[in-house]
Amino acid sequence: MTEIPPTARRPSPLWLGLAGFVLAALVALAAGWGLSQAIETSTARAVRLKLVAAGHDWADVATDGLTVTLSGTAQTEAQRFAVVNLVGQIVDPGRIDSQIEVTPPKRVAAPRFSVEMLRGDDGVQLIGLLPEGEDKAKLTEAAKALPGQAMDMLETAGYDAPEGWEAAFAFGTKALTLLPRSKISVSAEGVSIIAIAGSEVEKRQFEAALAKAAPQGLKVTTDISAPRPVLTPFTLRFVLDQKGARFDACSADTEAAKARILAAAGVQGSCTVGMGVPSPSWAQATSAAIAAIKAMGGGTVTFSDADISLEAGPAVTQAAFDNAVGDLRATLPDVFSLEARMPEKPVAAAPILFTATLDAKTHVADLRGPLLDERMTSAVGSLAKAHFGVTKVHMATVLEPSVPDGWTARVFAGLDALAVLDSGMLIVRPDSVEVTGTSGLQTASDRVSQLLSGKLGQGQSFKVNVDYDKALDPMAGLPTPQECLDRVQAVLAKRKIAFDPGSAEIASSSASVMEALAGALKNCGPIKIEIGGHTDAQGSTGGNLALSQARAQAVLVALQGRTVDVSGMKAVGYGEGVPIADNGTEAGREANRRIEFKLMGGAQAPTLAGLAAAAGVTAQTPELELGPDGKPLAPQKPVPRPQHRPAE
Numbered sequence: 083m084t085e086i087p088p089t090a091r092r093p094s095p096l097w098l099g100l101a102g103f104v105l106a107a108l109v110a111l112a113a114g115w116g117l118s119q120a121i122e123t124s125t126a127r128a129v130r131l132k133l134v135a136a137g138h139d140w141a142d143v144a145t146d147g148l149t150v151t152l153s154g155t156a157q158t159e160a161q162r163f164a165v166v167n168l169v170g171q172i173v174d175p176g177r178i179d180s181q182i183e184v185t186p187p188k189r190v191a192a193p194r195f196s197v198e199m200l201r202g203d204d205g206v207q208l209i210g211l212l213p214e215g216e217d218k219a220k221l222t223e224a225a226k227a228l229p230g231q232a233m234d235m236l237e238t239a240g241y242d243a244p245e246g247w248e249a250a251f252a253f254g255t256k257a258l259t260l261l262p263r264s265k266i267s268v269s270a271e272g273v274s275i276i277a278i279a280g281s282e283v284e285k286r287q288f289e290a291a292l293a294k295a296a297p298q299g300l301k302v303t304t305d306i307s308a309p310r311p312v313l314t315p316f317t318l319r320f321v322l323d324q325k326g327a328r329f330d331a332c333s334a335d336t337e338a339a340k341a342r343i344l345a346a347a348g349v350q351g352s353c354t355v356g357m358g359v360p361s362p363s364w365a366q367a368t369s370a371a372i373a374a375i376k377a378m379g380g381g382t383v384t385f386s387d388a389d390i391s392l393e394a395g396p397a398v399t400q401a402a403f404d405n406a407v408g409d410l411r412a413t414l415p416d417v418f419s420l421e422a423r424m425p426e427k428p429v430a431a432a433p434i435l436f437t438a439t440l441d442a443k444t445h446v447a448d449l450r451g452p453l454l455d456e457r458m459t460s461a462v463g464s465l466a467k468a469h470f471g472v473t474k475v476h477m478a479t480v481l482e483p484s485v486p487d488g489w490t491a492r493v494f495a496g497l498d499a500l501a502v503l504d505s506g507m508l509i510v511r512p513d514s515v516e517v518t519g520t521s522g523l524q525t526a527s528d529r530v531s532q533l534l535s536g537k538l539g540q541g542q543s544f545k546v547n548v549d550y551d552k553a554l555d556p557m558a559g560l561p562t563p564q565e566c567l568d569r570v571q572a573v574l575a576k577r578k579i580a581f582d583p584g585s586a587e588i589a590s591s592s593a594s595v596m597e598a599l600a601g602a603l604k605n606c607g608p609i610k611i612e613i614g615g616h617t618d619a620q621g622s623t624g625g626n627l628a629l630s631q632a633r634a635q636a637v638l639v640a641l642q643g644r645t646v647d648v649s650g651m652k653a654v655g656y657g658e659g660v661p662i663a664d665n666g667t668e669a670g671r672e673a674n675r676r677i678e679f680k681l682m683g684g685a686q687a688p689t690l691a692g693l694a695a696a697a698g699v700t701a702q703t704p705e706l707e708l709g710p711d712g713k714p715l716a717p718q719k720p721v722p723r724p725q726h727r728p729a730e
Contacts, residue, residue, distance in 0.1 A: 125150060128172050133165060141165050141182065151179045159184050192241040197221070197251070199258045199266040205230025206258070210268075212236055213243040217251055224255050244270040249297045256295050261288060261306075272301030279308045286560045293650050294608035313356040317532040318368050318385040319546065320347060322375050323395060329353070330546040331531030333385075339365035346372045354528050360387040363415040370413040378406040386535035390414075392422040393543060400424065421541040426513070434485065434512055436493055438466070440519065442505035446474050451510070452482030458490045465494060469501035486512045495537035499530040499546075504554050514543040522554025563609040563681055569602035570611075570679045579637060579677045586632035588640055596637075600644035608650035610682040613637050618671035619658045631655025637677055652682065 122145040129143045129150060138161075144151040150173050156162035162182045169178055197210030199221075206225040212218050218236050225232040247270040254268035257275055264277035275292065279285035285308045296302050319330040332353035334340035340353040346369035361367070371383040371390060379402060380395025392410075394403045407422045414420060436451030447470040453459045459479055466475045492515050496508040499517045503526060506519015515538065517530050527548040534544045561569075573595065580589040588596065615634030617626040634653035642648045663670035 122147065125173060129169050132168055132172060136164070136168055138165050138168070143169075148173075148177050149179055150177055151181060153181045155183045155185055157185050192244070193239050194269070195239075195241075195244065195247060196267065196269040197236065197254070199225075199254060199264075199268070201228065201258055201262065201264050201266075203230065203263070205232055207233045207235065209235045210237070212238050212251075213247070214238045214240050215243070217243075221251075221255055224259060228259065246270040246272075246300075249300050253296055253300060253302070257292060260291050260295070272303070275302070275304045275306070277304070277306045279306055282308050283556050283560070284308070286562075290560070290607040293610060294647075296650075298652070311354070311356045313354065313358045313532065315387040315532060315536045316356075316358050316360055316364070316385070317528065317535050318343070319382065319531045319535070320368075320372050320375060321382045322380050323382075327376075329527075330548075331528040331535075333359075333528065333532075335359035335362075335364055343368050343372070352524065354525055361415060361417045363417070367414055367418050370410055374406040374410040377409070378402040384531070384535055386532075386540065388418050389540035390418055390420045391535075391541050391543075392420065394422075394424050396425050398424070419540070423541075434482075436479075436489075436496075436508075436510040438497060438500055438508040440470070440500055440503060440505050440507070442520070444474075445470065445505075446476060447500070448476045448478065450478045451480070452485050452489075453479050453493070454483060454485050454490055455481060462490070462493055462497070465497055469497060492538065495534055498537065499533045502526050502529050502533070503548065504551070506548070514545060516545040516547075518545075518547040520549045520551045520554070522551055522556065524550055524555065526550065561606055563606070563611075566603060566606035566609055567611065567679060567681055570599060573598045573602050574677075574679070581633055581636075581675075584629075586629065586636045588636055596640050596644065600641055600646050603641065603646045606647070608647050610650045611652075612680050612682050613651060613653045614660075614678040614680065615653070615655045616660055616662075616674060616676050616678065617658050618674045619661070619665040620671065623657060627655055627657035627659075629655070630657045634677065 126143050126145045133139065133141050133143070140156075141152055141154040144153070150169060152165060152169060154165075156165065162180070162184050165182060166175075166178060166180050193211055195211055195213055197208065197212060200207040200209070206228055208221060208225055212221075215238075218238055221236070222232065222234050225234075250268050250270060250273050254266050254273050257264070257266050257273065261275070261277040264275060267274040277288065279288055285306050288306050289304065292302070292304060313333050316333050316335075317331045318333055320332075321328055321330055327347055327349050329347065329349065329351050332340075332343065332351065334343055334353045334355050335357070337355060340355055342365045343353055344351065367390075368385055371385070371392065374392065375381045375383050378394055378398045380398055382393050382395075384391045392407065403422075403424055407420075410422075411420060434452060436453070437449075439448045440446075441448070447466055449462070449466060453462060459477070459481070462479070463475065463477050466477075489510070489512075492510045496510050496515050496517060499515075500506055500508045500519070502523070503517075503519040503521045506517065506521075509516040515534060517534070521527075523529070527546055527550075530546050530548055531544075534546070538544060577592075577595050579595055580592045581587060582589055613634045615630035615632075615637075617630050619626070621629075631653065632655070634655055638648055638651055638653045641651070658665070658674070661670075661674045662676075663673035665671055665674060
């Protein structure tokens with residue numbers, strides 16, 4: 083065995099030096115890594131504390147060596163900059179890696195465009211927000227063309243007009259020119275109109291004009307009122323004579339007062355409800371006076387505001403007169419003043435009369451009789467020409483200086499009253515004024531009595547006998563939409579509109595029915611009517627829907643060809659979805675094949691959008707029809723549907 087010398091077992095100095103170097107490097111590397119980790123941790127902690135203290139806890143911080151990485155989502159660019167700036171106060175800005183995102187700005191929604199148009203006697207006020215364009219100029223130009231001052235408080239915004247705005251704005255501008263006292267609200271959703279008319283006739287005219295101007299599909303709500311008239315003076319005239327009991331004039335301040343007055347008189351008639359009553363006790367006083375006339379057996383009582391003139395009938399005894407008048411005086415409220423008299427016995431004398439006759443055909447007023455002098459003659463002639471027209475007055479008067487006192491005033495009052503009528507006669511006597519004639523105004527008798535009572539004064543005698551002629555009434559020529567519909571229903575109740583089998587052609591046998599319908603709709607104007615087409619259940623659902631629409635449209639076209647105003651009408655096909663009888667019988671199918679007319683604007687009938695979808699092979703259940711109580715009607719029992727023949 084060979085022994086290694088001691089010198090051979092010692093490590094080489096070279097290896098010892100190399101090992102020492104490696105060991106030192108490892109120690110240095112470990113120390114550097116540990117120091118780097120400590121610096122990163124310390125830096126991240128300091129940055130987080132700074133951001134949390136400033137309210138930016140949404141920001142995330144990460145360190146990688148000397149680099150500080152920021153991440154997260156800032157609400158604004160300013161918020162992102164504030165975070166980077168705060169971190170830059172702790173570490174060198176060059177060591178910051180900002181990966182912060184900024185929330186993109188949301189698209190600002192377009193504002194709601196609307197305009198309020200307020201028109202009164204003083205002018206027009208325009209308030210609202212309009213899209214940029216020509217709308218503002220058009221509206222202000224239309225407002226300036228109207229009477230009064232135009233106040234423009236309109237603003238514009240740089241957004242496109244929403245769907246429906248153009249039609250609503252155009253209609254609202256048109257309505258502004260039509261309605262002198264109104265508030266018109268316009269938006270893309272529709273137009274709302276609140277207006278005041280001067281009378282019922284004017285109200286109907288406004289409604290017809292608006293219905294004609296409204297575009298198809300636009301939602302329009304209208305509230306036009308005709309306020310109670312102001313009655314000056316507040317007049318009531320009750321007569322009980324050989325012809326019976328009647329009112330020449332009747333005024334009331336409330337519906338309850340009207341009912342009480344008519345009940346006291348015991349007659350059927352009208353009583354104008356208006357404003358201007360002289361006392362809350364009007365109904366009490368007038369009812370008591372009517373009772374007094376009945377108690378004495380005849381006579382006339384006239385109220386002109388708080389002044390009462392009572393004249394007994396020719397057959398009334400003094401005792402009956404005294405008793406009735408005494409009871410009346412005890413009953414009347416303090417505000418009323420009563421003048422009562424027995425009829426004067428006639429004295430034979432040469433009659434002195436002034437007459438004015440208004441011819442029904444020529445409307446020429448023929449004036450005859452005595453007047454005081456040339457000046458009074460000229461004044462009477464001027465008044466007559468003002469009432470009836472310069473070329474419509476014929477003067478055949480004479481001068482008479484001995485006419486009674488107040489003669490000219492009586493003539494003036496009588497001419498004012500005669501001007502209310504369409505035709506008639508005025509007779510002025512020394513002790514009375516009498517007006518008779520015909521008018522197309524239902525309140526003409528009231529108005530004549532008011533004029534005579536107010537102008538002649540308390541205690542003056544006058545007679546009124548005015549007949550109402552419907553042919554002269556402007557209201558009679560304006561049927562309501564419901565009246566027009568009633569006429570149509572009356573025609574269809576006698577005979578239905580027939581079509582050629584499986585066709586939208588109106589059968590020649592129904593030509594007379596169409597003529598009758600055109601006559602029923604004459605002068606109805608552009609009323610909102612839906613013409614609904616209905617079929618039986620034979621054939622396909624989609625085919626029936628199309629056939630019913632075509633038939634309804636054919637009726638609409640046929641009416642238009644007969645000069646009916648169909649601008650407010652709409653043809654709608656309901657197919658088989660709204661049966662009125664059992665489709666399992668021939669009689670039921672015949673009843674279901676029909677054309678129906680109904681007014682639009684109230685509660686809408688159920689649509690058959692479901693059937694339209696059914697034609698495209700979807701669910702085949704039609705929408706339920708609603709009854710008068712708003713609840714669904716019971717559906718008809720289904721019957722087998724033959725597919726080999728179309729609906730008739």
